[in-house]
Amino acid sequence: MKSNKIIYWISTALVALMMLYSASAYLTQPAMKAAFQHLGYPDYFRIELAIGKIIGAILLLAPVAARVKEWTYAGFAITFISAAIAHTASGDPVANRIMPVVFLILLVVSYGAYHKQQKATIFI
Numbered sequence: 001m002k003s004n005k006i007i008y009w010i011s012t013a014l015v016a017l018m019m020l021y022s023a024s025a026y027l028t029q030p031a032m033k034a035a036f037q038h039l040g041y042p043d044y045f046r047i048e049l050a051i052g053k054i055i056g057a058i059l060l061l062a063p064v065a066a067r068v069k070e071w072t073y074a075g076f077a078i079t080f081i082s083a084a085i086a087h088t089a090s091g092d093p094v095a096n097r098i099m100p101v102v103f104l105i106l107l108v109v110s111y112g113a114y115h116k117q118q119k120a121t122i123f124i
Contacts, residue, residue, distance in 0.1 A: 004113050004116050004117060005113075005117060007109065007113045008110060008113035008114055008116075008117055011106050011107075011109040011110035011113060012060055012061065012110040012113075012114075013061070014103075014106055015057075015060065015076065015103060015106050015107050015110055016057040016060050016061050017057075018103055019053040019054075019056060019057040019060075019076070020053070020054065020057045022050075022053060023049075023050040023051070023053040023054045023057070024050075026046050026047070026049060026050035026053075027047070027050050032046065033046060038090060039086045039087070039090050040086075040090070041086075049079070052075065052079075053079070056072050056075055056076055059072040060072050060073075060076070060110075066118065069114065073107065073110075073111050073114075076107050077104060077107060079100075080100040080101070080103050080104040080107065081100070081104065083100035084097055084100040084101050084104070087100070
């Protein structure tokens with residue numbers, strides 16, 4: 001159980017930190033504005049996505065209801081899958097295509113550890 005808790009917190013913290021970093025970059029770096037234009041997205045989507053990532057990172061780390069946590073995981077999964085598809089469709093370098101997949105894998109690890117932790121809590 002202790003190793004599961006460590007896996008959960010490390011994977012969850014990495015995903016949350018990445019989401020907070022990318023949200024910050026979306027709001028402050030002109031290069032990100034250009035990247036969203038390159039991908040064909042309107043500028044307001046960059047702002048909406050940044051706000052969603054901030055809220056999602058908080059919910060991922062906060063002790064909230066299981067249903068809220070499930071929606072947070074689903075939202076981030078959709079975000080990572082969509083990012084991988086968008087970068088692939090626009091012909092971006094392989095590194096830009098792989099990073100969302102790497103964070104999707106981290107998210108899946110976090111999700112699995114979360115459920116193991118929830119299951120262990122029920123029987124104790």
